[in-house]
Amino acid sequence: MRILHTSDWHIGRTFHKLSTLSAFESVFKALESIVREKKVDVVAAAGDIFDSSTPSADAVRLLDSILLRLSDAGARVVLTSGNHDSPARLGAKAPFAHKAGIHVLTETDGLAAPITIPDEHGDVAFYGIPFIEPALQRHVWTDADVMKSQKDALGYALKLVRSDFAERGGRSIVLAHTFVQGADGESCDSERDIVGGIDKVPVDYFTDFTYAALGHIHGRAKLADSVRYSGAPLHYSFSEAGKARGGWLVDLDANGLAGVEWVDLPVPRPLSVITGTLEELLVDDAYAAIESNWISATITDPVRPVNTLRRLQERFKHAVEITFAPSYIHNDGGASYAEKVAGKTDFELVDVFLETVRNGEGVTNEEADVMREVIGDGSLV
Incomplete structure (x- = not known):
């Protein structure tokens, strides 16, 4: 079986108040091609499918279109909800989607009942763990010793999963949207915490499964051979500039994990961070190759120039962020x-x-x- 691990789609998100729907559409055309060309059997999306718990009609229509196209390309789809999603809204059409081979797993009361997908070696069990808010879940899992943190919640959820898997046996895939220790260096500005706080979960919570497809971190990360973040398919902040976009191709054989390979997705418009005086940025030929990129500019003029953004956009049409950092700071001696x-x-x-x-x-x-x-x-x- 071949699985494509993705996460953090954030459909409906804006980039500096500009819609990303068309960019997202172009990226998922490429993902659809990957599914066909690489003969992907299952696309796994580990949470934050939408950027908001109340997605727009356009965002909902785009998701429906993407899921149907992935199904038409020959893949089953398994997805869970993240901290940005509304489990009820995302899972509203789950029974109908299930009939089309699209499995939307958003409810905690069913997380120990996996979706089983067969290959020539038998069944693979896919367990979807949605984002869990401990304050809400402690009234449901009343037999848990403690339910104060993500660590507590994930620990209990995985206990339920392991109990089922101990009887079932075979190969297991876990999808989870959480912050696992060791991924700190891959975090970025665009990982907004919408529902409560997200504390860190130990890596070894996941290492006894065949593969753990994680979401929440927007940069790819390998925490163990079988425990990885795929990151987001688009860049959502300038702190992500230069980070690869794509997903993990996960191959299973009869014995379990056979290999993991990174596959790139195209970047519709790259991000560039530039620094200099306004005049330097406007005339320096070194910036000619990035004139069509998204631009974040740090302006170093000692005195803030007039109409800086408008003038910058005369050369860099997609300049959207400006920071002023004078190269010289006047010392007034501390006088009031x-x-x-x-x-x-x-x-x-x-x-x-x-x-x-x-x-x-x-x-x-x-x-x-x-x-x-x-x-x-x-x-x-």
Whole structure:
């Protein structure tokens, strides 16, 4: 059996207030081609299918289209809900989807009842563990010793899974949306925590299964041969710039895990982070190759330029983020503003004010000429 492990689709998410639906559509056309070309039997998506618990109609229609196309390409689909999803909304059509080979696992009361998918060596059991909010679940799992954290919740959920699997035997795949120890270096700005806090779960919670397909971290990560994060199919923040997008092709044989291979997905529009004065960024030929990328610019001018974003977009159409970090910081000796303006003339007051807000640059010669016309010898006319 060949499984394609993905996660964190976040359908409906915006990127700096811009829709990502068309980008997501293009990426999943490529994923559909991978399913056909690589002869994928099962696509596993480990949570955060939608970006919101109340997805838009367009987001819902796009998901329906994607799932049907993956099914038409010859793959079964197994997906779970993440902390961004509403289990009830995502799972609303689960009974109908099941008939089409699309298995939506969002309920904790059925997590120990796997979806079984056969290959030439027998059945493979797919256990879907949705994101679990301990505060809500402790009233359901009343026999649990403690239910205060994700570690507690996942520990109890996996206890139920192991109990079923001990009787069933064979090969097992676990899908879980959580934060596992060791994935810290792959976290990024776009992993927003919507429902409660997500504490860390030990890796060895998952190592006795044939494969653990994890979600929540937006960068790929290998925590053990059989325990991995696939990351998100799109870049959702500039902290993800340069990180590969794709999924893990997981091959099973009669004995269990036979191999894992990374497969890339295309990046519709790469992300670039650039630094320099505004003038440097506007004229430097070194940036010619990235003019069509998403751009986050750090502007190092000592004085903040006027209309920075508009001017930057004249060259970089998709510049969406600006940070000001002056290359020179004026040292005013620690004097308070009141001390700096005490006893000053009107002309000097303006000069001190501009020097304060302009990082040490006071009145220019041109501004001084205008002020002299208005202020004259230092008193208001």
